[in-house]
Amino acid sequence: MRYLLELKEDDGLCRQAQNSGTFYLFHNLFPFLQKVGSKHLAPQISASELKRILKKFKQNKQKLEDSVLIGCSDECMAYFALDLGSLEKMDIESELKGSFIELRKAFFQLDGKDAPLLSLAQALLRWHDTHKYCSKTGQPTQKNLAGSKRVCHTNGIIYYPQMSPVVITLVSDGSRCLLARQASFPQGMYSALAGFCDVGETLEETVRREVAEEVGLEVESMWYSASQHWPFPNSSLMIACHATVWPQQNEIRVNKLELEAATWFSLEEVVEALRREPRPLKQEDGRFSLWLPPKWAIAHQLIQEWVKQQSTMPA
Ligand SMILES: NC(=O)C1=CN([C@@H]2O[C@H](COP(=O)(O)OP(=O)(O)OC[C@H]3O[C@@H](n4cnc5c(N)ncnc54)[C@H](OP(=O)(O)O)[C@@H]3O)[C@@H](O)[C@H]2O)C=CC1
Ligand SMILES: [Mg+2]
Structure with missing residues (x-):
């Protein structure tokens, strides 16, 4: 270090x-x-x-x-x-x-x-x-050799690389978890809900807003799990959380502008999907099997944690 x-x-x-x-x-x-x-x-x-x-x-x-x-x-x-x-x-x-x-x-x-x-x-x-250019003076900026910053030598402004904070949330209604897919995802892949933080928001506010905007659900409780750098679309810091909704208020209303689909999945379905290779697999009926992001993706970690938590819950 x-x-x-x-x-x-x-x-x-x-x-x-x-x-x-x-x-x-x-x-x-x-x-x-x-x-x-x-x-x-x-x-x-x-x-x-x-x-x-x-x-x-x-x-x-x-x-x-x-x-x-x-x-x-x-x-x-x-x-x-x-x-x-x-x-x-x-x-x-x-x-x-x-x-x-x-x-x-x-x-x-x-x-x-x-x-x-x-x-x-x-x-x-x-x-x-x-x-490559200073946004104040329009003059070229110069990188230090390691590339950890750029400097505008006409006014001394130092620019550091930036990341956008994003929350990724695995929602559960107690017995099932909610997974969603965007139209741009590879065929058959589902993941947790994700969204950029707005300026001025706390992470908790972003989680509540994104879950409401994307699937029309009200978050009951949430807790932080872990974080990971993510390169798309530019450079994001993915902040991973678990959230619960009340089982009596779990009807999904998918925002079709943002998501192609969002569905509740049972523990058995998720465990089976975790066993599959993380790549599209076409079934005999022409549909694609459910698969999940690979082990090193933070979404995978959230899903594994949920499975573990379900297995330790009293029946
Ligand atoms: N690891 C995983 O399993 C997953 C990772 N992700 C990642 O999470 C990130 C966010 O998820 P996503 O659902 O797309 O986010 P959002 O739900 O916030 O929706 C994306 C839209 O938000 C707007 N937006 C607001 N702030 C920004 C910003 N700083 N950079 C880019 N767009 C912004 C853009 O709208 P407009 O273009 O209209 O301005 C964009 O199209 C993505 O980078 C995605 O790659 C997402 C899902 C799963
Ligand atoms: Mg989103």
């Missing part, structure tokens, strides 16, 4: 780390991935291999300094992300034997270790790409 802070504050140290670290590559924000069976793996490219590639594609090794710091190993090996959008995509793909794939498309097939790093990397690269 302390080493990461030093890298953020000391450009010279960060430059040294770039020359011995490893890199996750992107092309116009699409991560470089290799497919292994049904999974997508994100290879880490060593600094020496990256320099060889940059030389081959007639790029200056200064290009390494466009990268952003995304973490480090227990042995202080720094991880960076670099976007090679200025190079020909297919040439790099054939050189490195993999593909640049849209993160949304590959996200649920990623390894639990790669997903948080790629999420952070994409969010940070996107933030730098959209904050």
Whole structure:
């Protein structure tokens, strides 16, 4: 932790780390991935291999300094992300034997270790790409080497990467839990309800408002579970909560502008869905089986907690 802070504050140290670290590559924000069976793996490219590639594609090794710091190993090996959008995509793909794939498309097939790093990397690269100018003076801003901030040197304003707070809530009526899907979700996938916090709201107010807006239910009680960074649509901090509604007032009124469907699911249905692989599965009747976000997604954690809680409740 302390080493990461030093890298953020000391450009010279960060430059040294770039020359011995490893890199996750992107092309116009699409991560470089290799497919292994049904999974997508994100290879880490060593600094020496990256320099060889940059030389081959007639790029200056200064290009390494466009990268952003995304973490480090227990042995202080720094991880960076670099976007090679200025190079020909297919040439790099054939050189490195993999593909640049849209993160949304590959996200649920990623390894639990790669997903948080790629999420952070994409969010940070996107933030730098959209904050190249000072919004007060219109002058170019400059990133520090680690990419943890940008500075406008004409007026000294420092810009830090931002996240939008989002609540994700698993609603229960005591014996069932409410899962919903947006039209943009992969076929058959359901998740907990989610919504952005409005300016000035507390998390509790957001939970009550989102549940009322999306499914027409009044929250009786709620409690916090955990949080997770989420890269879509830009960079969100997902704050996960459980909520209950009164069993006598559990009639769902789906807001079709926001959701395609929302339904109460029994413990048995949820347990069965948790056993399935997190990907679309077409049944013989042409419909898709219910499946849930993968283990490392916070929605999955909420659902697992609910199942555990149901199993320990007196009959
Ligand atoms: N991990 C999981 O299982 C799930 C994760 N999510 C994530 O949660 C997040 C929020 O869920 P979602 O249901 O879409 O949110 P909302 O229910 O708040 O609805 C989204 C709409 O809110 C408006 N909005 C308000 N503030 C923002 C902001 N800061 N950034 C973008 N849009 C904003 C936009 O409307 P307009 O465009 O009209 O202005 C947008 O279309 C998403 O990032 C989604 O990826 C969602 C469901 C499950
Ligand atoms: Mg929503």
